[in-house]
Amino acid sequence: MPPSITFASRATTTGRARLGVLTTPHGAIETPQFMPVGTQATVKALTPGDLRAAGVQVILANTYHLSLRPGHDRIARLGGLHRFMAWDGPILTDSGGFQVFSLAHLGKVDDDGVTFASHLDGSPQRLTPERAMEIQEALGSDIAMAFDQLVDATLAAGEVADAMERTHRWAERCLAAHSRRDQALFGIVQGGVDDALRRVSVAAIAGMPFDGIAIGGLSVGESKDQMAATLDVVADALADDPRVRYLMGVGAPPDFFSAVERGIDLFDCVLPTRVARTGQLWTSVGKLNMRNARFLDEPGPPDPDCGCETCRNHSRAYLAHLFRADELLAYRLSSLHNVTYTQDLMRRIRTGLDDGSYGTLREVVMAQYGRSGTRSDKASVTGR
Amino acid sequence: MPPSITFASRATTTGRARLGVLTTPHGAIETPQFMPVGTQATVKALTPGDLRAAGVQVILANTYHLSLRPGHDRIARLGGLHRFMAWDGPILTDSGGFQVFSLAHLGKVDDDGVTFASHLDGSPQRLTPERAMEIQEALGSDIAMAFDQLVDATLAAGEVADAMERTHRWAERCLAAHSRRDQALFGIVQGGVDDALRRVSVAAIAGMPFDGIAIGGLSVGESKDQMAATLDVVADALADDPRVRYLMGVGAPPDFFSAVERGIDLFDCVLPTRVARTGQLWTSVGKLNMRNARFLDEPGPPDPDCGCETCRNHSRAYLAHLFRADELLAYRLSSLHNVTYTQDLMRRIRTGLDDGSYGTLREVVMAQYGRSGTRSDKASVTGR
Numbered sequence: 001m002p003p004s005i006t007f008a009s010r011a012t013t014t015g016r017a018r019l020g021v022l023t024t025p026h027g028a029i030e031t032p033q034f035m036p037v038g039t040q041a042t043v044k045a046l047t048p049g050d051l052r053a054a055g056v057q058v059i060l061a062n063t064y065h066l067s068l069r070p071g072h073d074r075i076a077r078l079g080g081l082h083r084f085m086a087w088d089g090p091i092l093t094d095s096g097g098f099q100v101f102s103l104a105h106l107g108k109v110d111d112d113g114v115t116f117a118s119h120l121d122g123s124p125q126r127l128t129p130e131r132a133m134e135i136q137e138a139l140g141s142d143i144a145m146a147f148d149q150l151v152d153a154t155l156a157a158g159e160v161a162d163a164m165e166r167t168h169r170w171a172e173r174c175l176a177a178h179s180r181r182d183q184a185l186f187g188i189v190q191g192g193v194d195d196a197l198r199r200v201s202v203a204a205i206a207g208m209p210f211d212g213i214a215i216g217g218l219s220v221g222e223s224k225d226q227m228a229a230t231l232d233v234v235a236d237a238l239a240d241d242p243r244v245r246y247l248m249g250v251g252a253p254p255d256f257f258s259a260v261e262r263g264i265d266l267f268d269c270v271l272p273t274r275v276a277r278t279g280q281l282w283t284s285v286g287k288l289n290m291r292n293a294r295f296l297d298e299p300g301p302p303d304p305d306c307g308c309e310t311c312r313n314h315s316r317a318y319l320a321h322l323f324r325a326d327e328l329l330a331y332r333l334s335s336l337h338n339v340t341y342t343q344d345l346m347r348r349i350r351t352g353l354d355d356g357s358y359g360t361l362r363e364v365v366m367a368q369y370g371r372s373g374t375r376s377d378k379a380s381v382t383g384r
Numbered sequence: 385m386p387p388s389i390t391f392a393s394r395a396t397t398t399g400r401a402r403l404g405v406l407t408t409p410h411g412a413i414e415t416p417q418f419m420p421v422g423t424q425a426t427v428k429a430l431t432p433g434d435l436r437a438a439g440v441q442v443i444l445a446n447t448y449h450l451s452l453r454p455g456h457d458r459i460a461r462l463g464g465l466h467r468f469m470a471w472d473g474p475i476l477t478d479s480g481g482f483q484v485f486s487l488a489h490l491g492k493v494d495d496d497g498v499t500f501a502s503h504l505d506g507s508p509q510r511l512t513p514e515r516a517m518e519i520q521e522a523l524g525s526d527i528a529m530a531f532d533q534l535v536d537a538t539l540a541a542g543e544v545a546d547a548m549e550r551t552h553r554w555a556e557r558c559l560a561a562h563s564r565r566d567q568a569l570f571g572i573v574q575g576g577v578d579d580a581l582r583r584v585s586v587a588a589i590a591g592m593p594f595d596g597i598a599i600g601g602l603s604v605g606e607s608k609d610q611m612a613a614t615l616d617v618v619a620d621a622l623a624d625d626p627r628v629r630y631l632m633g634v635g636a637p638p639d640f641f642s643a644v645e646r647g648i649d650l651f652d653c654v655l656p657t658r659v660a661r662t663g664q665l666w667t668s669v670g671k672l673n674m675r676n677a678r679f680l681d682e683p684g685p686p687d688p689d690c691g692c693e694t695c696r697n698h699s700r701a702y703l704a705h706l707f708r709a710d711e712l713l714a715y716r717l718s719s720l721h722n723v724t725y726t727q728d729l730m731r732r733i734r735t736g737l738d739d740g741s742y743g744t745l746r747e748v749v750m751a752q753y754g755r756s757g758t759r760s761d762k763a764s765v766t767g768r
Contacts, residue, residue: 040705040706041702041705042706042711042713044712044713045712047697047713047717048697069705070680070704070705070708070709074681074701078681078701079683084699084702085702086697086698086702297458297461297462299462299463309431309433313431313432313470315462317454317458317462318425318468318469318470321425321453321454324453325424325453325454327428328428328429328715328716329426329428329429331712332429332431332712332716333431
């Protein structure tokens with residue numbers, strides 16, 4: 001039986017950074033790669049055509065949201081998630097674990113699973129490793145994620161360890177329950193910011209026959225230095241494990257570099273589209289907030305170095321007006337730009353790793369965004 | 385000095401219906417034609433590219449809204465309304481009169497003009513015929529409208545007559561104040577649903593050197609029969625006046641026919657986009673409300689006879705989901721469809737008038753929409 005995905009990568013001269021190609025049933029993904037988030041089977045305000053135009057190669061959709069509405073059974077009857085949302089490229093679905101622990105009204109965690117109340121209507125819901133597999137198989141994503149227990153990395157070590165060990169037991173059950181051969185399954189390393197726990201978790205998860213390894217439990221409130229240190233520990237522990245590596249919930253421009261250099265291949269985050277809807281544009285001159293009054297009179301494009309439809313056709317003045325007038329077009333044009341910017345940045349990272357210009361790129365982007373650029377990814381805690 | 389617009393039309397075999405071409409500084413407009421409304425310099429949720437794809441040839445923008453925000457002076461400094469909103473086709477601006485009398489908190493009408501409070505911040509504002517010309521010249525639309533006093537057509541005849549006579553005096557002042565030679569100016573016939581007043585108003589307005597004749601004060605609460613009777617009176621009074629004729633505020637599919645047969649060339653209304661945002665789609669099988677639960681499981685396109693991006697790529701089930709999930713994409717996809725439907729309908733009307741199939745088209749559309757299709761245009765009263 002051929003694997004549902006294949007991953008080929010090569011080392012670069014930049015730290016542990018690698019260049020790779022992840023091949024899925026719905027197409028190939030160049031890595032390092034960023035996945036925009038289509039929580040409810042839509043990357044907010046954008047069409048599949050917009051995503052293609054922005055250079056998007058793979059998107060993430062949320063198991064928790066889609067199982068509650070419109071229902072994974074309904075999506076399966078309609079031909080699966082790709083057809084339902086008219087996106088024929090690769091899709092990764094999360095397991096629902098993140099939302100259960102961050103968005104739902106949590107009832108009770110036991111060894112078998114989690115009972116919670118829907119954030120939509122308060123109805124009682126239950127998620128177990130087996131159920132998470134069933135839902136993701138119904139959705140028909142290219143890549144499914146194991147069901148994990150997320151905890152705040154700053155909790156007492158005992159609680160972090162308990163959650164990690166439960167995550168390992170659930171990982172085994174996910175592998176046992178997962179039956180769809182055209183769908184890959186990734187395991188999730190937990191363990192908070194405790195080096196010893198992370199080593200234990202890598203040994204456990206990497207010891208199982210997952211198709212890829214995700215690093216969870218980061219970008220949830222810890223410092224940038226803690227994240228980097230934890231990624232170093234994970235990278236050391238993974239050593240020459242050949243599988244694709246996915247850092248969950250990271251998506252601010254300055255944060256990609258530190259993670260890419262530590263061997264990360266895949267990222268996802270709601271940040272580019274979420275901040276866009278507040279008026280924050282990511283540009284070649286750093287962050288610009290279109291709600292700032294000074295932009296009301298600026299005739300130039302939002303980002304003079306960007307070729308997206310927004311920057312080709314529209315001025316900062318127009319975007320500033322649309323945001324002040326609460327016009328729907330504001331959210332669309334800003335989202336299209338930020339997704340394009342993020343895809344362009346990942347492409348420049350790949351090019352830089354290939355031709356040796358990565359260091360220069362890193363300097364340029366870090367100067368544009370500085371440390372302040374890293375604060376806003378806290379927003380991702382409430383529902384990446 | 386050549387006129388800023390030219391209009392050439394020919395009679396058809398269908399009542400008083402005509403086929404024409406209105407040539408403006410930003411391109412030609414085939415008539416009969418419908419103008420989508422871009423109140424705040426954007427047809428809500430749609431880009432200029434969407435409008436072109438939908439077949440839109442001319443849009444309407446609102447003087448009242450744009451003068452308050454972002455300000456007509458600012459738009460002029462930024463190169464005018466076409467550049468500001470990145471729409472290089474023809475634009476018609478209304479005079480602000482409709483909004484002053486329907487949306488603002490009206491202070492006082494005197495013979496010189498109108499004092500009112502902004503609906504945005506309550507700030508005191510003043511609009512006069514001269515000011516309405518100044519604002520529209522600053523915006524740089526292809527077609528400006530005279531400043532008129534709108535009243536409820538069901539008011540006592542004395543009040544309707546007073547407003548009509550003031551509108552005539554203001555029309556003279558608009559002509560005197562209007563100086564931009566690359567911008568056409570249309571007069572507005574008022575007079576409510578009183579046949580005698582309408583004849584007086586046509587004589588007054590058509591007696592002035594306007595570039596086109598608009599019929600105002602309809603689609604504001606009167607019955608369909610009253611509207612048709614009033615259009616008959618106006619058409620009789622205009623006789624063989626060669627100028628383009630514009631019925632303001634009409635935009636429901638069944639209402640086009642009655643007006644086209646009475647010689648109307650231009651229409652505008654917020655209806656196609658406004659109802660779209662509530663989930664109501666206009667289709668070849670009549671109105672469909674995407675919030676209806678039955679659509680959640682329908683895999684077919686919203687309108688099987690439509691070639692718009694929405695109908696080519698997306699299912700009724702997906703739209704029904706997007707509306708229930710309050711996703712921004714719902715408003716965009718539905719607006720794109722309804723604008724496309726309306727443009728297609730106008731094109732079919734023109735073709736029908738040309739090749740004699742108009743009667744069949746009328747029967748088909750009236751059967752699809754029936755009388756119930758005409759009720760919802762009441763919505764246009766609050767801000768077409």
